[in-house]
Amino acid sequence: MNALPVGPRAVADAESRARYFEDLQRWGFDVPYNAYYAGLYEDVITRDKPAYVEFAADAKSRGYPAAIQIQTTVCAGDRVGLDQAQHDVDNKPEMRGDKFFASFSSRPWRDYLKELTTIFVNQYGYDWVIFEEPMYAVDIPGSKDPFHAEFTARHPNIRxxxxxxxxxxxxxxxxxxxxSLVDFCxxxxGHAKSVGARKAGVMPWFFIPTIENTPPVTHNPSCPIERISAIPELDTIVVRMQPDNIVCNTMRTGDELADSPKLYYSEIMAHSLGKDVICVSNPTDxxxxxxxxxxxxxxxRDATMSALAGSPGGFTRHWYPKNYGEDTKHMExxxxxxxxxxxxGQPVAPVAFVFSYSGTIHAEPYTYETVFQFYWAVAKRLQFEAGVxxxxxxxDTLEEDLARHPEVQLLVLDEHFPLTSDEMMAISRWWQGAEKRGLVAFGNGIGFCADLDKPGLRPSCVACPGVFELIGLKQEERPQYVSDGPIKLRDVSRIRRSAFLGDHLTLPVNTIADVRRVFGSRASVLYEVDIPDAHVPVAAEWRDRATLALFCGFGISDExxxxxxxxxxYAMREVDCPPLLIEPTTPDxxxxxxxxxxxxxSNLSDKPGVARAKPGRANFWDCRERKLLSDGCAEIDVPAKSFRVLRLVGRRSxxxxVLGASCLRKLIDGAGRAEIELLAGQKTTLVLRASPREIVVDGKHSTVTQEVINDAYYVTLNQCPPGERKIALKW
Known part of the structure; x- marks a missing residue:
């Protein structure tokens, strides 16, 4: 699903629309995508109406859906007054030129956007609606912000x-x-779907902290992407990050990667929460x-390849006069x-970090920007350096996340991203599965608590309730052990394979969690502080036949x-995670x-790259070269500044x-039959090992056009019009 956003006035005449659709087709995009961005209501229903209507009609006549993007934060002020704006604690409205940021608690603003939605869907003929950029720019809404009245009505006894x-x-x-923001979305x-929109989506604000349009100091936009993704009627998430956000130093990771194109990879992976994911890739600064x-x-180029490596279901770029005709190489x-x-879309992995927004809402000592760095230290290490x-x-959505990803065998927890008892119970239920599963909890003794009545830093034991008790540890009244210098360890494990630190027995920090093993517990201490006449565990585990819980008292940091x-x-090995399919052997x-x-x-290096592959008895299909790679392919070469897209194909598969589809949603691939669910495009072609005996589309037999190229069968479905389709094949 590759979309080409445009404003109504850029396609207001037949000639510009024709050029737009020519570009859409030659770039291989398949979602015509108009926009409403804080315009005047009178313009929507008069001056711009013909452009909106004719664009949607033109899209449908060509066999495409017609999408409309509606700005949800910036308000022109003609129909909704300034009294409905976001106001800071000093009651200054959040202005952007002659426009303002509207409050998500404003009933007039919600009703106005719903009215626009109804017009675009029912009167102007749009099929898809994307609600753009909800975010808070104020930290504490002032008394003139509609949020204040809403909050005080719900909490009359709260100061x-x-x-x-x-x-x-x-x-x-x-x-x-x-x-309030999630309820707004x-x-x-829900309204878009109720008036007939076939698909509805949201473009949330950033996951990685940014200074753009966020509250000073905290940079917390109060825009929880997981809760937005969990809206039942929602179909699509559009990742807001653009290359210029990174180039122009608006991102805040607290390290040298703040201006790295690799951020795209992590941002897209974090947004992959079960809905279609499209990412913005506009070449204009x-x-x-x-x-x-x-x-x-x-x-x-690097940003685009980084984004692609995160497995998005599509890209968008703006279509407007800026740099038109000068961006040929970018568009290539x-x-x-x-x-x-x-x-x-729908990436999979053996490991998942459990991120908690309750750790990002604090004022001190860690705000969204600074607490994020505890997550970032392990994310960048695994994703960029270790190739994991x-x-x-x-x-907030842990149970759903776990159910959606049965391949995940290991969870990573950190004391700065606290969980409630109910959320820990979700992990406990997940452990009951037949597969081996585990968690690694990191903490240097002080973190946050998910209970809002317990602000500020708290002992690690309250961040993830039950973990210490499960392993058989207790935290001392003094939550941290502090040394004058780097802490030396001694290996006290009884099993050689548990010595995961090898010869690295000096920690690069001088502060750890001060915990003790509970007498009589099943805790196995792997490492403890190397001091005489004392036993301070630094790494300890509990395990049974199918589960492992490991606590590391050194916490997560760059060090x-x-x-x-x-x-x-180590934990991945102990829960029998399969070997990684791909292991990069060259950097970037x-x-x-x-x-x-x-x-x-994706190889971002200016030198050729190599990755070890472990396909087992399967083969790789090269989607660009359209051929099977040799049996037992052990290495994959990726040219400098380039990428490869492969598919793992079983021996009997x-x-x-699939070619020509907008989105592949589901694939059950057996020896004698296959079931496919997809969003069909203009022409859907299946690439197969053998000619099928029967093909059924939405319960009806379909005729096909077939040709054989290099021993592969290219089967084009003659009765598979654009739209959501279910396809069954038999051999």
Whole structure:
């Protein structure tokens, strides 16, 4: 699903629309995509109406869906007044030029956007609706913000905070802001579906912290992507990050990667939460003023390849006069990558970090920007250096995340991302499965608590309730053990394979969690502090036949990321995680695999890259070369500044690939039959090992047009019109 956003006035006449659809087709995009961005209501129903209506009609006449994107934060002020704006704690409205940021608690603003949605769907003929960029730009909404009245009505006995300060009241306001924003999105999405939209989506604000349009100091937009993705009627998530956001230094990771194109990979992986994922890849720099120059080509190429490695289901780029005709090389890069996205989406991995938004709402000592760095230390280590794809699960939707990813065998917890008892119970139920599963909990003794009535830093034992008790540890009254220098360890494990640190027995930190083994417990201490006449466990585990729980008391940081990786790899081995399908052996190689067995490898280096492959008895189908790689392929070469898209094909499988679809949703691939669910495009062609005996589309037999190329059968379905389709094949 590759979309080409445009404004109504750029396609207001037949000639510009014809050029638009010519570009859409030659770039291989398949979603015509108009936009409403804080325009005047009178313009929508008069001046711009013909452009909106004719664009949608033109899209449908060509066999495409017609999509409309509606801005949800910036308000023109003609129908909804300034009294409905987001106001900061000093009651200054959040202005952007002559427009303002509307409050998500505003009933007039919600009703206005619902009215626009009804017009676009019922009167103007749009099929898909995307609600754009909900985010809070204020930390504590002032008394003139509609949020204030909503909050005080629900919490009449709570003292409303008047400054950014770590108190239960402040935390409650932050949670209520997120609740209001999610409810706002759910109401709009539900309304879009109720008036006839075939698909509805949201473009949330960033997951990785940014200074763009976020509250000063905290940079918390109160936009929980997992809760938005969990809206039942929602179909699509559009990842908001653009290359210029990174180039122009608006991202905040706390390290040298803040301006790296690799951020795209992590941002997309974090948004992969069960819904269709499309990512923005606009080649124009809209941040630099005076601006509208092209993003440097080398950076744009790396950003696009990084995004592709995260397995998105599509790209978008803006279609407008800026740089038109000057971006040919940029579009060659994007069109090439976009041509493979129809098979992608829904990445899989053996490991997932459990991220909790309750750890990101604090005022001190860690805000969203700074607490994020505990997650980032392990994410960048695994994804960029170790070559281990890592998913991000979320505390609020943990049970759903676990159910959606049966391949995940190991969870990573950190004391700064706390869980409730109910969320820990979800992990306990997950453990009851037949497969071996485990968790690794990191903490240096002090973190956050998920209970809003317990603000500020708290002992690690309350961050993940039950973990210490399960393993057989207790935390001392003094939560941290502090040394004058790097802490030396001694190996006290009785099993050689448990010595995951090898000869690295000096920690690069001087502070750890101060815990003790409970007498009589089943805890096995692997490492303890090397001091005489004392036993301070640093790594301890509990295990039974199918489960492992490992606690590492050194916490996660840039300094400990290397030994954290060792702990995670050890736990992966102990729960019998299969060997990684791909192991990069050269730097700057990003990769992922998805649930349909497609594999993307992107080499961002200016030198040729190599990855070890372990396909077992299966083969790889090369989606670009359209051929099977040799049996037992042990190495995959990826040219410099390039990528490869492969599919793992079992020996008995007869399905190689699908061409021409907008999105592959489901694939059951057996020896004698296959079942496929997809969003069909203009022409759907299946690439098969053998000619099928029968093909059924939506319960009806379909005729086919077939040709054989290099021993592969290219089977085009003659009765498979655009739209959601179910296909069954028999051999």
């Amino acid at each position: 409303y905070p008047d400054r950014t300060q770590e108190t239960p009241e402040y935390l409650l306001v932050q949670q209520a802001k997120a609740d 759910a109401e709009l999405v 809209e941040e630099t003023k005076p601006g509208d120059k092209l993003v440097p080509l080398d950076f744009y 890069v994007l069109a090439d990558a976009a041509s493979f996205t129809s098979r992608l 794809p890592m998913l991000t699960f979320f505390a 400990t990321a290397g030994i954290a990786e060792r702990a995670i790899r 190689m990003l990769w992922s695999a998805n649930k349909h067995d497609y594999v993307v490898l 007869k399905f190689f690939d």
